[in-house]
Amino acid sequence: MSKINLRPHHLLCIQKYTGHGYDENFTNNMNKLVEAIRTNPDYRVELVEGGDRLCASCPNFTEGKCKEVDKVKSMDEKVLKVCEFSYGDADSWNSFAKVAAGIFDTPQFEEICGTCQWAELCRNTRIM
Template sequence: MFLRPHHLLCMQKFSGHGYSLAFTAHMTALLHNLHAHPDTPVTLICRCDDLCAACPHNQDGICESAEKVARLDAGVLNAASLSAGETGSWNALTERARRSILLTDAFHSICACCEWYPLCRQTEAEYER
């Protein structure tokens, strides 16, 4: 599957909230499948991905907040020493994002600009348990 780098954070922080019912249902289905198959290969891309597919802000393959999400993607790639185009298992990539970002101050510096930040900073990440 294909994911934007910052979605390695959002998917771990997901607590049932999202942009629309279709979006949250799609996120839930993706996570259910990834938890059942944690070795699923994930390729990082800096454009609309498998999660964006059900997002109301995806306008013909372009995110309405393209500038903001590009900054989030760049922040994640930099902090986790990852590259666009890189492929790894869901398990390996989320673990890397957890250790280098979610469990460090990088989470706050990367995510503070996001409208969901107040919620995400209260949400226990899947792998923080």
């Protein structure tokens, strides 16, 4: 089975995804990824530092990095710390997602995601 690389905070974004993205290209890519994961929760994931499978189709990803690199790096590192994950960890989507979901509805969610443009949408979205 193929493996996807994800930056850690995307473990949160994917679970709260409701079809909204930065542009059509990004949303199409996200739709495909979410469909693949929901069809097969055992999908292999590796946690990576920097740009990942989602960043690759994001309009904010230019010259090999996110235009909000400091902000997203901090989000990634907070997710790693709270979940006790490390860059390079590999496991099933389901295993990572279950642990990361423990962040939702806690003060840590506000600390990690509170300044993101999608935060209000995510606060109001229940995960399945």
